[in-house]
Amino acid sequence: MAVIRDVMPAFQLYQPTSVADAQRLLEQNREDALVLAGGLDSMDWLKDRIRKPKVVVDLSGIAELKGIRTTNDGIAIGAMTTLTEVLRHPVILEKYGLLAQAAELVASPQIRNQGTLGGNVSQDARCWYYRAGWPCYRAGGNICYADTPVGRNREHAILHAERCVAVNPSDTAPALIALDAKFVVATPKGERVVDAEDYFVGPDLDITRMNILRLGYLLTSIRIPATWASAQFYFEKVRDRNVWDFPLMNVASAVKLSGGTIQDIRIAVNAVAARPLRLKNVEDSVRGKARTAATGEAAGKLSVQGAVPLQFNAYKIPLMRNLVKRAVGGVEEASWAS
Amino acid sequence: MGILEWATSPSGQRVPIHIAWFLIYVALMVGLVFLVVHAIYVRYFADRKEFTAESSARTLAQLPARIPRHSLAARLFHWIMAAAMFVLLFTAFLPKVGIQFNWVTYHWVAGAVLTLSVLFHIVHATFYLDFWSIWPDRADLEDARKRLQRFMGKPTALPRKFAKYPLENKLYHSVVILTGLAVIATGICMMFRVRTLFFPRNPYLFSDMTWGMMYVLHGLAGVSLITLTIVHVYFAIRPEKLPITAAMIVGSMSREFYLKEHDPDRWVIKPLSNPQRGLSDGD
Numbered sequence: 001m002a003v004i005r006d007v008m009p010a011f012q013l014y015q016p017t018s019v020a021d022a023q024r025l026l027e028q029n030r031e032d033a034l035v036l037a038g039g040l041d042s043m044d045w046l047k048d049r050i051r052k053p054k055v056v057v058d059l060s061g062i063a064e065l066k067g068i069r070t071t072n073d074g075i076a077i078g079a080m081t082t083l084t085e086v087l088r089h090p091v092i093l094e095k096y097g098l099l100a101q102a103a104e105l106v107a108s109p110q111i112r113n114q115g116t117l118g119g120n121v122s123q124d125a126r127c128w129y130y131r132a133g134w135p136c137y138r139a140g141g142n143i144c145y146a147d148t149p150v151g152r153n154r155e156h157a158i159l160h161a162e163r164c165v166a167v168n169p170s171d172t173a174p175a176l177i178a179l180d181a182k183f184v185v186a187t188p189k190g191e192r193v194v195d196a197e198d199y200f201v202g203p204d205l206d207i208t209r210m211n212i213l214r215l216g217y218l219l220t221s222i223r224i225p226a227t228w229a230s231a232q233f234y235f236e237k238v239r240d241r242n243v244w245d246f247p248l249m250n251v252a253s254a255v256k257l258s259g260g261t262i263q264d265i266r267i268a269v270n271a272v273a274a275r276p277l278r279l280k281n282v283e284d285s286v287r288g289k290a291r292t293a294a295t296g297e298a299a300g301k302l303s304v305q306g307a308v309p310l311q312f313n314a315y316k317i318p319l320m321r322n323l324v325k326r327a328v329g330g331v332e333e334a335s336w337a338s
Numbered sequence: 339m340g341i342l343e344w345a346t347s348p349s350g351q352r353v354p355i356h357i358a359w360f361l362i363y364v365a366l367m368v369g370l371v372f373l374v375v376h377a378i379y380v381r382y383f384a385d386r387k388e389f390t391a392e393s394s395a396r397t398l399a400q401l402p403a404r405i406p407r408h409s410l411a412a413r414l415f416h417w418i419m420a421a422a423m424f425v426l427l428f429t430a431f432l433p434k435v436g437i438q439f440n441w442v443t444y445h446w447v448a449g450a451v452l453t454l455s456v457l458f459h460i461v462h463a464t465f466y467l468d469f470w471s472i473w474p475d476r477a478d479l480e481d482a483r484k485r486l487q488r489f490m491g492k493p494t495a496l497p498r499k500f501a502k503y504p505l506e507n508k509l510y511h512s513v514v515i516l517t518g519l520a521v522i523a524t525g526i527c528m529m530f531r532v533r534t535l536f537f538p539r540n541p542y543l544f545s546d547m548t549w550g551m552m553y554v555l556h557g558l559a560g561v562s563l564i565t566l567t568i569v570h571v572y573f574a575i576r577p578e579k580l581p582i583t584a585a586m587i588v589g590s591m592s593r594e595f596y597l598k599e600h601d602p603d604r605w606v607i608k609p610l611s612n613p614q615r616g617l618s619d620g621d
Contacts, residue, residue: 135345143531143541145348150542162442163532204440240482251399308533 001292009255011053015061019186019220022057027188028055028218029055035218036060037080037119040111045124050133053284054300065118065220068092075227076184079114079118079219083172084109086117098233098252102175108244114166118219121173121183121199122211125166125274126246127156137164137207146310153310154246158317160273162204171237173200173276174268182223188216193223199266200275205337210274228254230268234327247271249319253327260290267327269303272320279303279324286328293329342554347546355548357557359434365561369568376572384491389499389601401597404590405607407502407582411546412467415459416586427567428523430560446534449525456522471502474512477604478505501604514566518557524552 011034016022022203028035034053035058036042045051059065065080068089075091086092087103097188106112125131125138127146135141146153149164156165174195176183181196192210199219201209213219231254238244253267265283270276282299300321307317341361342354408416425448429441463469481497482505488494502509530540544552574583581595596602 132348133346134348135353135355139345140343141345142549145541147539148541149538161533162440204442205438217610 007049009049009052012055013058014055017061019062019064019218022059022062022218023186023188024214024219025055025057029057030215033057035134037122038082038115039119040107040115041043041119041123044131044273048131048133050131055102059218067113069224074224074229077117077222077224079221080116081118083112083115083117083120086172087112095226095229096179098175098179098235098254099172099224101233101235102172102237102250102252103134105235105250106171107246111244117172117210117222120296121170121176121222122213122219123170124210125164126169127164127166128152130166137203138166140208140227149311151311154312155246155271156310156313157273158304158307158309158313158320159277160202160204160275160309161310162202162207162274164207164274166203167271168210169246170276171247171250172271174270175235176222176224176251177268177276177278178252178254178266179224179228180254180266182225183219184221184223185212186220187214191220196222197276197278202273204277227255231256232330234330236323236326238323249316249323251320251323251327253330255291255328255330256265257291260292260330262286262289262291262295265328267324269320269323272307272316281305282328284322291328291330296325296329299328341390349546349547354554355558356553359562361557361561362431362434362564363564365564366568369392369572371567375570380576388488388496390496401593401602401607403593405593406590407585408589409460409467410589413586413589415455415462419452419455419459422448422455423563423567426452427560431564433603442532446525446529446532449522449529450534450536453522453526456518468502471506471605472511474505474508477501478508481505498604499601500599501601506601510566510570514563517559517562517566520555521563524556524559527552528556566609569601 016025020117022035026035032054034042034045034051034056036056042056046053046056047306059080062080062200064078068078068081068085068091069076070091075096077086083103087100089100092100092170102118103112103117106115127136127138128136129145129151130136133139135143136146137144144164145151146156147161153165155167157167166226177196179196182193183196183199185192185194185199199211201211207237211219234249234253234255238248240248247270249269249271251267251269253265256261256264265286266275266278267282268278282303285302286295286299300323303324304317304321305321309317341358343356343358344352345355347353367520381478425444429448431444433439433441463472477498478501484497488497527543530537530543533539541549573579574586585591596605596607
């Protein structure tokens, strides 16, 4: 397929200044419209001419979508807040350092300056067959080019693959799940607040979508409750190069300790499935147990139960086992031999 | 708005990928319109059924009180197939109309059940039942012509009563065979595209165009089965057909209904070894 790069197709650019105006534009133009946040995902689609929207709705002029506010019960981060603002914010650094760690590991400084938190959690899959515009399941077709005897699938899913084996590439998503964040979505019927893990959609439910956003929906803010403020956090991202790369896998955990015992824990991984996975079975298995190497080891083994490797990504199974082991054990245990 | 969805393959070829999903609604509407029109016709316009002379007294004397129609194996096949068909239709089309759930596994498992039950039915019907009883024969066509001529007001001899199955039933069965085999054959191939217990995933088994046509055929046969299922359920619950429907549950029908609708010379009931039981080796 001929791909013309760097020359975007012509479109009408709208720059609304309120969420209501943006929603109205999206409802008016429906499938013809593309939402532009930081543009780091959207511009790829446009420059590769895979997507040719008639209308682009740029959210950068909407003040109400920007900024970080402390609330009675935690903080609220506007969806258009840049990743750099997130990782430098004093309250986030002090109480929700897990999110700051995750945001700091996104891509490169330039990208973090432009990229937004809402865009990072809402970005599309990076499967190259899909991004190349091939008519795969995720693109509305009837084939997965990655899950074949010869498909290139080193970066793809080991869990919950359902026809499509692409993964969610967000670094901040697992951190937000571990922090029990709530995503606030403006819909044509009013505001809807969902748990972070419920914002994401797997191919078993809807193969063409990564999240619950539909026509006329906008992610407006992300609320992080104080429940997990200042807990013990662990975030680790494994990637092929140290900057400007998507995760091969990442893990985020928030642990509340009582003495040496895990009183409560939330743990999530990403880049193992088409949506970030909260590991509830792992949480249940380690709650009330001593935070030891043995507990981490058992948690790691439990986390990969049911994993099915593709042709070229079997390494992800021991990788996930070890990341979960370390996320349960915490920073002190990160140097365990695998 | 075409009836097919098209895409460009990696090699630049324009290929169909599936049917347009509005055909689901078309199939629903066709089924519903059919049943409304038919119900109005039967209620207000249809003449009373008339057949040729009654059967001989000797034939009647040999008949049991309950006429065996479907063996237990045949009934089990029917209901297993029906359950599989409903699961297949709901899992195929509900997600397309906006009801999202994890449908793929249920769909291929139901497809496997349907395939096995149909294979059983083919062997069972071929070797253990009266194979030809469900296929239209010359007498059916002659009687259909007579009924049509009488409907149009032309003087014609009365048609005979039906054999085991009326012509409409036989034609319906033939259409279901065509659509059913189409979805089964294409569905088995499509299982190479998803993870199942049976085959390794291999979408390169056929060319993009062949796969596309396969998906289109699967979809067209699938939406046709929506209409066919509506029609089938409609006839199953029509009051005058209830004895036939009941026979698919209990296996037999009353002698009165048999004599009213069926010709004992065309659907011969074998003499019973145990007349008290009322059931013999019917299918």
